[in-house]
Structures are given as structure tokens and as C-alpha cells.
Amino acid sequence: MDFFKWVNLFFIIFNCFLPIFSNSSSTSNDNLPINKFLDLAKNPQVFDWMVDIRRKIHEKPELAYEEFETSELIRAKLDELGIPYKHPVAVTGVIGYIGTGLPPFVALRADMDALLMQELVEWEHKSKVPGKMHACGHDAHVAMLLGAAKILKGLEKELPGTVVLVFQPAEEGAGGAKKVVDAGVLENVSAIFGLHVNHNLRLGEVASRSGPLFAGSGFFEAIISGKGGHAAIPQHSIDPILAASNVIVSLQHIVSREADPLDSQVVTVAKFQGGGAFNVIPDSVTIGGTFRVFSDKSLKQLRSRIEQVITGQAAVHRCNATVSFLEEEMGLSPPTINNGGLHGYFQSIAGSVLGVDKVKDMQPVMGSEDFAFYQQALPGYIFLLGMENPSVERLHLPHSPYFKINEDALPYGAALHAALAARYLVEFHQEVSVVEGKYHDEL
């Protein structure tokens, strides 16, 4: 069935919902039956379409700022739906618009990039690009946002404002979200929602929390230089291996002795490179690692202490150290802090779409998300979307070469995206009207 036939079918289904919905809701715009969005998203017209998109993207994974074919596919699908868009934004990004084109504006975000790793899952739609893989689910995120776009386009006449679809590049440590914000396309947008698939939360469930959800993260690399020489005559050398070893031990004392134990932080040295022979002291050693925190203040503090400890401890051993935080290449991601005001809104919408018992609270996670950059610019809310069906299989962690998507989760993500945006416009629009009404009364 082509898209227009589907739209007709949609309105037939949709009109059947109308009486039920009108009786069960007290809000004035009752033409957005969000409690039926999940059924709409499970309809093969949406579901199969999303699965096909997700598999195509999975087969052709593209790294940060190289998502050219992914971006092209997204634009082709938006053209198919008759949705106008801006492109390019932040190199490969695409920003779509559904609704009146006027305020209020609400944004939905999907990330597009893959990872530099080899897929080890053997299946028909395995990555066809050696050494690259969608191992974080961003292929599914794109498919779900397009699914939501399809649902929302069918209801466009009912939207009292504009839904802004954000397909962003480079989530994996290259600050794509920041580039999207800097491009100015989110100016005048009142709120932004995002989701991330999760491997050990049940299918049909979501989890999130108000406040800090994912850690902020930074990276560091240091070159510790001494003076190489014969391993048997250390007095003629300045040993950078010993200096680097003490640097690493001292780095581990920052969190244990200086941070508030109730303010979770991590410093990990994950890289140590130096020397190549059994009997030669090398000229220098390179170490590198990452740090994680839950506030911007702790991020700044930790960054500055890491630098002091590396240079200071290297000096104790007569070595010089240069420290780089790789902010250009790797990004410095702020903590992901969910807007408190949107938390209750999310719980109520997710409860209507999935059932209240499917909406879970969760503890913060030390991983990070560049969604944080949106939240620095405007109220934002991100949640985890469950994929696990233990009767089928246990799923692997993201960034594992065995990572898999349970495609049955796609309709849940699409329905939630659509419901969060549609209902937000209705409620925000009403708020604005009330405020305007009052203003006029006072005049």
C-alpha cells in the first residue's frame, strides 16, 4: 500500500478512536488519541517500514560527521512523507518540520552515527562495512523518529504548533549535539525529548529520572618525558616509566581523597604506552584516560586537578609532562540533567501510552550522552527504552560486537516520541492561550 492509501486508512482508524478518546479526557483538544499511538505504530504500515529503514542503516554504518548515506536515506523518507526539512545542519544533520510552522515548537532527537568496531553478530543484515558497526542502537533511533514522523504527519492538522525532528550526527564523543545547537536551529524551541534503547530493561518499559541521569565526561592524554638510556645504568637516565606509574597512582587519589563521596566521580587511566625493549629506558611515556562526573562544577574541578597532578607528580621524578584534554577531537560532554518540570509530564504521557506500571525510575548511570548539550540550551528530557525479552534472548551491552536490537521495541519508541511531542504542543498552546487571555483581561 502506498503512503496516501495508508493516510486514508489512518484517518479511518483514527476517526474510530475519536469518540472513545473524547469521553475519557478533559482537555479541549481531543483529536490526539495518544493512548492509541502504540497500536498505530505496531500497524505493519509503520512497523515494517521502520524495520526496513533500521536494517538498511545497520548494513551501512557511518562514523561521526560521515553519515552521508544515512542522511540521504532520512531525507528520502521525509520526502516520501511530504515533510519539509533543513539540510545540511552540522555537516550531515537533517531538521524536519511537522505542523503549522508556527510556535510553539517542540523537538524530538535521534542520533545517526555508528562505532569503529567489527560486528560479530551473524545475521542477514550484518554490517557490510568492515570495522564499522551500529553497536549503540542509533540505527533504531533514526527508524523510531521516522516512525513518529509518519504518525505525526497523519495528524498534522491537529497539531497546534510545530514538531521539529532533529537527526543529529556524531553522538559518540564528537559533540554533534553541540554543533546542532550552535547552528541555531533550536532557537524558539520550548522543549526537546530524546530516548536511548536499553538492553536490560523489559520490552514495553521505560526508565528515567529527574535531574542527573548520565555522567559528564572528558578525556585526557599526557606525554611524560624523561631521558632514555641503558636499563642497567639508571643514574644516567630520567625514567619516565616510574614517573608515569606514580602519576597514575596519584590520579587515583583525587576521587578517593578530594571528591565528596556522595558526588559520584570516576577517573580511569586506560592507556599506557612507553618503551619496547627489556633493557632500554625510553625517552617518554604516553598515558591517557577518561573522567566522569555529575555536575559542571565537578567537571571543571576534576579537569584542573588531573592536569596539576600529572605535571606535579612528573616533576617529582624530574620529568616534564604535557597534558591535553582532546576537546577538539573527543569533546567534553556535560552531564545529562533531565529537566524537573518535564519529568512529571513524561511520566504522565508514558503512562498513557504504555500503562503506568511500565514507567520506571532509575539510578544515574556513569556513561554519557551528548543530549546534555541540548539541555544546556533548553529544557530537555531523555529516557531509556526497554528492549529485553528474556523468553527470547539476553541482549549484550551497547558497544559490544554482539550488540543486537530487539526490533519489537521500534513501535514503542515511535509512539512515545509522537505522543510526547503532540501532547506537549496541545498543553503548551493552552498555557500560552491562558496567559494571553489573562493579559487581555487585565488590559
Ligand SMILES: *[C@@H]1O[C@H](CO)[C@@H](O)[C@H](O)[C@H]1NC(C)=O
Ligand atoms: C525565532 O523567533 C524570532 C522572533 O520571532 C525570529 O526572528 C527567528 O528567526 C526565529 N528563529 C528560528 C530559528 O526560527
Ligand SMILES: *[C@@H]1O[C@H](CO)[C@@H](O)[C@H](O)[C@H]1NC(C)=O
Ligand atoms: C624539561 O623542560 C625544561 C625546560 O624546557 C628542560 O630544560 C628540561 O631539560 C626538560 N626535562 C626533561 C627531562 O625533558
Ligand SMILES: [Zn+2]
Ligand atoms: Zn554509544
Ligand SMILES: [Zn+2]
Ligand atoms: Zn548511543
